[in-house]
Amino acid sequence: MYEENTSDSISFDTEMSIEKAKDTKKTVKRLIKLLLNQKWKIIIVIFFAIISLTFTMAAPLIFSKAINTIYEGIKNMSSTGSFNIDFHIIKKLSLLLLFIYLLSSLANYIQQNIMAAVSQTLVLSIRKEISEKLSKIPLKYYDTHNKGEILSRISNDLEKVSDTLQSGMMQFITAVLTIIGAVILMLSINWILTLIAIFTIAMGIIATSIIGKKSINYFANRQESLGKFNGQIEEYFTGQMVVKSFNMEDEIISKVQISNNKLYLDEKKAQFITYAINPLIRLMNQIGYVLIASLGAIFVIQGRLSIGLIQAFFQYVDQASEPLTEAAYILNSMQAAIASLERVFEILDEEEEQADTINYKTISNTKGNIIFEDVKFGYGKDLIITGIDLDIKSGEKVAIVGPTGAGKTTLINLLMRFYELNDGKIKIDGIDITKLKRSHLRSLFGMVLQDSWLFDGSIKENISYSRDIATISEVKEAAKLARADYFIRTLPHGYNTVLNDENSSISQGQKQLLCIARAILANPYILILDEATSSVDTRTELEIQNAMDNLMKGRTSFIIAHRLSTIKNADKILVMDKGTIVEQGNHEELLAKGGLYSDIYNSQFTIK
Incomplete structure (x- = not known):
């Protein structure tokens, strides 16, 4: 929409693409704060995780009793000549193990189920917050950010957060609890063997910590490359007709390949x-196994430990080392999720539109008198609109013309408060528009843009978008005034024809007629046409102009047009150049002046 700031938006995107300022601690704290909204669910999850782990960690001790029972029976064979194994005890221990594993699995199922609900609830709340945020962010954000990257943050990044929370976070908690529990039980068996196990585990934790810190940048770069790649694909896909028209396929493929290779390398590193x-951790674990096995054998020979307890100790070493491996893997996956979440939070932290005034005013019996008082606008210190004074009377038909980049569309955007003024005032019927609620202000306008926007739905639904309570007869009347009724009735399903991206039976010009019908149906007090007839043929344009002339009687209207022949009958023509009004008057007056308007008008008929 904002045609005057193309170069600025390009430079802004470039700066953003190389920015790598990250604050992991802040993001994690913010995530924890969000999770605490479901603290009771998380407490229940941890409770069942502890129950599951308690039963799981009791199993090795029961195993040790069974092994010792069998060992004692075999050892006594030399004196009695037969096995003396108490199978009654073995049976009881087996049933106890089966019962423990069933309870552990049930507790694990419950905590995984609840954690999935926590994850999806959190992501749902973030999606809702983003949906609300995107409607509050000023249009300049969309002007200066790649739309594909925004979509990537909302979809890909949030999906990664969801997956990590749903599976990774619970596994990480379980891994930490398992390590703590296993170490305690190992200490109860033998403290010397435990020190050896703790040493190898500590070495694994140190290695994990060092590598984990280095991985943050890798995952941040990976997500940034993914966003840029998605942005390019979205941009080139929507502009494929232009790409083919200028035979730019090879160049586009080359650019995409560069981004693809960059994504590949960043993904590979991550x-x-x-x-x-x-x-690395498994290597350390194997070294620990060798030391524990050697020393444990000595303790068994010395009678300081039983075979069953050595077997139980090894199981606890496994229970401590395997979760450590999982925790290391999950910790690095969480780094990727944190990088993704940080990118999502960047959207949520964007500056919003100025809040509507609390004691806002309303305009009843709108007349459409509009005044601009020394209006100035720009990004930062660079002004795009450099001081405009206007006095437009009710019912006047005002045309705005000028070269590309003169500020024509920006002037309209300021009128509708899509952007906030740097200085000056705009008044409608004597009331400053900043004193009006935005929804009320915009309800006064009917707007047709150069880019025709239609959503997936029937033609009737698209036309009645401006007034959803309109009857079918009112929709048809608006279509007739916009000269769209005839072609609509030629379609197989008429007004019930469904429009979508695959529907090729509607031309660009016909889409624009539907947008004009939508504006007519709204029956606005003030009408804005921003190159609204640029995609229709000359004959249709004249018909629409006649219909619009009838519609605009008694209503203030603004028309931005490059075809100056269509605005000859405007009450006032504003000629803009470099962000200010250089001429104003009617068609004859401006031609007589021989200024910029005269040059632009006559250039249409110059044959070179």
């Missing part, structure tokens, strides 16, 4: 750092 931890 995945390598993730999977490199596993074999």
